[in-house]
Amino acid sequence: MEELKEGGIVLHVTPGWQFPERHQKLIKERSLRVLYFPVDDILTRLGGKAILSNVLLTAFVWSMLDQEVDALESLVGEKFAKKKALLELNMRCIDEGYSFVYPEKGKISIGLPSPNKEFSSHLLVTGSEAMGLGAMHAGVRLYAGYPMTPSSPLLSFIADLENKTHMVVKQAEDEITAAQIVSGAMYMGTRALTATSGVGFDLMSETVSLNAMIENPTVFVLAQRPGPATGLPTWTAQGDLLRAVNTSAGEFARCVLSVSNSQDAFDLMPVAFNLAEQYQITVIVLTEKQIAEALYTQEPYDLEKAEIHRGTLVTGPEKLMALKSSNRYDPNVEGGISPRWLPGAEAATYCAQADEHDSKGDVDETWGNARSQMEKRMRKFHNLKAGLPEPRLSVASHGKKGADWISDEDEIELLMIGWGSTNDVIQDVMCSEELRDRRIAYLHYTYLWPLRTEELQRLAKRAKRIVLVEQNYQGQLGMLIRMECGLDIPDKILKYDGRPFFYDELLSLLLEKVADKAKGGSVFASTSSKEENVLGPELAGLSS
Amino acid sequence: MNTTLQITPRALSEYYAETKCTWCDGCGNYGIWSAVKYSLVELKLHPWQVCLCYDVGCHGNGSDKIQGYRFHGLHGRVIPFAAGAKLANMKVPVIAFGGDGATFSEGVAHLVHAVRSNYPITFVLHNNANYGLTTGQASSLTWQGQPMNTNPNGIPERTLASMDFIFALEPTFVARGFSGDIKLMTRILKAAIQHRGFAFVDMLQACPTYNHFATHEYLLERYFDANADGHDPSDLQRAKTLASQVQDRIACGILYQREDIPNFYERLSPRQGLQTTCVEEVRKYDVSDYWRKLV
Numbered sequence: 001m002e003e004l005k006e007g008g009i010v011l012h013v014t015p016g017w018q019f020p021e022r023h024q025k026l027i028k029e030r031s032l033r034v035l036y037f038p039v040d041d042i043l044t045r046l047g048g049k050a051i052l053s054n055v056l057l058t059a060f061v062w063s064m065l066d067q068e069v070d071a072l073e074s075l076v077g078e079k080f081a082k083k084k085a086l087l088e089l090n091m092r093c094i095d096e097g098y099s100f101v102y103p104e105k106g107k108i109s110i111g112l113p114s115p116n117k118e119f120s121s122h123l124l125v126t127g128s129e130a131m132g133l134g135a136m137h138a139g140v141r142l143y144a145g146y147p148m149t150p151s152s153p154l155l156s157f158i159a160d161l162e163n164k165t166h167m168v169v170k171q172a173e174d175e176i177t178a179a180q181i182v183s184g185a186m187y188m189g190t191r192a193l194t195a196t197s198g199v200g201f202d203l204m205s206e207t208v209s210l211n212a213m214i215e216n217p218t219v220f221v222l223a224q225r226p227g228p229a230t231g232l233p234t235w236t237a238q239g240d241l242l243r244a245v246n247t248s249a250g251e252f253a254r255c256v257l258s259v260s261n262s263q264d265a266f267d268l269m270p271v272a273f274n275l276a277e278q279y280q281i282t283v284i285v286l287t288e289k290q291i292a293e294a295l296y297t298q299e300p301y302d303l304e305k306a307e308i309h310r311g312t313l314v315t316g317p318e319k320l321m322a323l324k325s326s327n328r329y330d331p332n333v334e335g336g337i338s339p340r341w342l343p344g345a346e347a348a349t350y351c352a353q354a355d356e357h358d359s360k361g362d363v364d365e366t367w368g369n370a371r372s373q374m375e376k377r378m379r380k381f382h383n384l385k386a387g388l389p390e391p392r393l394s395v396a397s398h399g400k401k402g403a404d405w406i407s408d409e410d411e412i413e414l415l416m417i418g419w420g421s422t423n424d425v426i427q428d429v430m431c432s433e434e435l436r437d438r439r440i441a442y443l444h445y446t447y448l449w450p451l452r453t454e455e456l457q458r459l460a461k462r463a464k465r466i467v468l469v470e471q472n473y474q475g476q477l478g479m480l481i482r483m484e485c486g487l488d489i490p491d492k493i494l495k496y497d498g499r500p501f502f503y504d505e506l507l508s509l510l511l512e513k514v515a516d517k518a519k520g521g522s523v524f525a526s527t528s529s530k531e532e533n534v535l536g537p538e539l540a541g542l543s544s
Numbered sequence: 545m546n547t548t549l550q551i552t553p554r555a556l557s558e559y560y561a562e563t564k565c566t567w568c569d570g571c572g573n574y575g576i577w578s579a580v581k582y583s584l585v586e587l588k589l590h591p592w593q594v595c596l597c598y599d600v601g602c603h604g605n606g607s608d609k610i611q612g613y614r615f616h617g618l619h620g621r622v623i624p625f626a627a628g629a630k631l632a633n634m635k636v637p638v639i640a641f642g643g644d645g646a647t648f649s650e651g652v653a654h655l656v657h658a659v660r661s662n663y664p665i666t667f668v669l670h671n672n673a674n675y676g677l678t679t680g681q682a683s684s685l686t687w688q689g690q691p692m693n694t695n696p697n698g699i700p701e702r703t704l705a706s707m708d709f710i711f712a713l714e715p716t717f718v719a720r721g722f723s724g725d726i727k728l729m730t731r732i733l734k735a736a737i738q739h740r741g742f743a744f745v746d747m748l749q750a751c752p753t754y755n756h757f758a759t760h761e762y763l764l765e766r767y768f769d770a771n772a773d774g775h776d777p778s779d780l781q782r783a784k785t786l787a788s789q790v791q792d793r794i795a796c797g798i799l800y801q802r803e804d805i806p807n808f809y810e811r812l813s814p815r816q817g818l819q820t821t822c823v824e825e826v827r828k829y830d831v832s833d834y835w836r837k838l839v
Contacts, residue, residue, distance in 0.1 A: 125838050141632075161834055180628060184631075186628075189632065352614065354618060363607075
């Protein structure tokens with residue numbers, strides 16, 4: 001009820017239902033229209049089972065939306081084509097629902113705008129489907145997974161297309177297996193993917209550590225939902241950022257990135273595999289239930305843009321024959337990235353060794369070797385960090401194009417920092433009537449680890465106020481930022497109830513922030529450790 | 545009699561590694577290690593043509609004592625890694641090695657599903673009935689009544705009947721070797737590597753340091769080549785009996801084998817008729833056909 005808009009409609013099917021007082025208050029305040037639809041009466045009359053209320057209600061809503069009844073009839077007709085008796089009953093429900101009129105109210109109609117032809121070639125796609133398409137585009141040929149919401153839709157989507165893609169798809173016995181199968185397949189030289197969620201990723205984390213030691217490129221999708229434990233299995237969160245950055249034994253280079261909608265869910269899959277192969281590291285791609293299962297209207301993907309980069313992969317007989325076993329893990333190699341060649345290639349062989357090893361993969365526990373191999377692997381981290389894009393800046397404006405004021409050195413009234421699914425709602429809010437003329441900016445992090453902070457620090461100096469917007473309790477991106485550059489962002493809008501940010505609530509929270517009337521509290525957990533941080537953020541090493 | 549020598553030493557030398565062996569005197573790993581090299585050479589495989597995957601355990605310390613594309617991974621996880629490697633490139637023979645500790649405890653689920661999946665790989669169980677590498681703790685296959693590290697009074701659990709367990713999973717290849725008979729192990733391994741599906745090879749091996757019950761002498765006295773005795777590997781009932789009744793004599797050789805069951809890869813409808821491997825198929829794909837139903 002709380003999520004209904006002004007003038008919204010409440011349709012219910014319970015005879016004589018009394019709304020609790022707080023709902024009655026809402027109904028009054030927001031001028032909600034309450035409609036009781038007599039499902040039971042109609043079904044008794046038709047002699048239909050309760051399940052038919054689905055069709056009945058759909059038909060009623062269909063008529064409210066002024067849609068053609070033929071379209072609904074043909075949809076239902078397809079579904080029950082082989083069940084004649086059921087089909088007839090369903091069609092009668094459509095008649096009843098569609099023609100239902102309240103004697104006292106007349107026909108209720110919610111005029112929808114007619115479909116915009118501009119979108120007729122667009123896709124209606126979930127974030128999971130976008131990611132699956134992106135993975136196929138990137139040349140992923142093997143997928144192994146274990147069902148767990150909200151990562152399962154990706155497994156289902158890829159499995160459903162297996163006869164077209166000819167991919168190897170394996171539903172494994174557990175997440176450990178899925179991770180190991182994918183790692184074995186990547187070691188062999190294909191592109192393979194797995195995805196999981198919540199505690200499923202705990203089971204995969206030992207394999208992340210394994211791949212770090214054998215420098216095996218791998219990509220793991222971590223679809224976030226609220227925890228701990230089973231938590232809220234079918235709700236959304238951004239609670240696994242620190243885990244993605246820190247999970248598993250030992251110190252090693254990895255890359256963490258996060259999708260935010262159906263566009264970058266597609267775009268980032270080739271990027272993830274390229275990074276994994278170029279640096280011979282694990283890339284963890286974060287998504288959220290909100291992205292994984294939300295439907296997006298998506299313009300057809302650009303199939304030219306992506307490139308396939310396989311890093312230092314050695315192919316071709318001559319180059320292979322020139323290799324020595326000790327090339328594989330040579331600690332002195334530039335950038336820490338050694339040549340990689342694949343089992344089955346006619347060349348000197350090596351061991352992908354999970355024990356600390358020398359350049360050939362032979363076990364070597366000497367102190368000098370331990371140092372040089374650790375330094376070799378960590379050199380990749382520093383180079384990776386230098387090569388990753390900075391966070392993306394967008395600003396409040398009338399259109400999608402962005403205002404030009406951001407290029408100057410003027411003060412930024414409010415700088416928001418976020419990642420993942422919050423991007424889209426923030427973009428919408430910044431274009432709102434109320435905020436589009438304000439000097440508000442949003443810095444969106446796609447590449448979360450290694451974390452680049454130069455752009456942030458530059459902008460922070462110009463920002464009157466910085467607000468962190470995240471869907472977790474601790475403000476995990478804020479913690480990473482503070483860890484990496486000392487910038488503390490005490491002003492936070494945090495949501496951790498499993499629900500995504502909604503436009504209205506975020507707008508009102510931001511209006512509070514820009515009106516500067518917030519006392520540090522919000523309906524969620526908007527915390528300010530200082531009385532007010534109108535003086536700007538404390539920047540370690542920069543503030544006097 | 546003048547016989548022409550089959551020139552294999554040169555090929556065997558391809559598998560030499562510089563790394564020195566650190567196994568204990570009398571360890572069964574020496575024999576298994578040798579038999580693996582012999583079997584690969586006799587199958588005319590160069591090191592670059594094979595993928596050898598090692599679990600964690602004393603046997604796993606052999607990962608750098610042989611040539612070949614090798615992998616030495618995490619405890620209990622070798623089977624799914626090896627399966628993934630094989631499914632990605634069906635042209636490369638994949639052999640996985642694991643100890644009885646890892647295989648029947650931490651990794652037991654992987655074993656179950658590997659047999660069930662009939663992955664086209666060979667699995668060699670280094671069976672010394674204890675955790676040798678971690679200094680002699682009891683495994684699921686340690687006998688009752690044997691004082692072990694962490695079980696000074698013997699194990700309170702029952703010993704797992706590993707062969708009954710394996711046969712309950714409807715395997716397509718079960719063999720048993722003994723680390724003291726390299727010729728027998730070589731014959732078994734060659735057949736296992738050529739097997740269509742998942743080949744389970746139980747190598748009974750001595751652990752002179754920690755296993756004081758099934759010693760080298762104990763195994764030596766009891767083992768025999770069942771195939772030489774006329775056992776037909778297609779005889780399931782006889783195979784089960786031979787596999788599990790080991791009190792007096794221990795039947796070795798290829799106990800059970802059938803080639804009429806398709807392996808996991810062969811059962812994948814989308815891969816039917818494809819000549820390429822997943823490794824060869826990595827490129828950018830036009831996916832517009834896949835999104836057609838979403839428009």
